[in-house]
Amino acid sequence: xxxxxxxxxxxxxxxxxxxxxxxxxxxxxxxxxxxxxxxxxxxxxxxxxxxxxxxxxxxxxxxxxxxxxxxxxxxxxxxxxxxxxxxxxxxxxxxxxxxx
Numbered sequence: 001x002x003x004x005x006x007x008x009x010x011x012x013x014x015x016x017x018x019x020x021x022x023x024x025x026x027x028x029x030x031x032x033x034x035x036x037x038x039x040x041x042x043x044x045x046x047x048x049x050x051x052x053x054x055x056x057x058x059x060x061x062x063x064x065x066x067x068x069x070x071x072x073x074x075x076x077x078x079x080x081x082x083x084x085x086x087x088x089x090x091x092x093x094x095x096x097x098x099x100x
Contacts, residue, residue, distance in 0.1 A: 003046065006046045037078070
């Protein structure tokens with residue numbers, strides 16, 4: 001039951017975060033990136049919820065503390081993913097020196 005609740009929270013958070021993250025390019029690329037973002041958020045929700053359960057912060061699937069920990073875990077993993085991908089995106093837009 002815990003896993004189902006965490007998966008549901010992850011899908012809901014992924015769909016809520018989707019409009020916030022800018023998408024450019026072909027519609028198929030946008031769809032793939034949206035699905036990947038939802039997968040990242042689901043993994044964060046499961047990770048945060050599992051850690052909260054293991055530590056002993058909550059015991060029931062629908063406890064408010066478990067839901068908050070799942071949401072915070074999903075946002076933390078999404079933030080880490082965005083921070084990790086930022087240098088790859090930023091290096092492609094670095095201006096090149098003029099040719100001599």
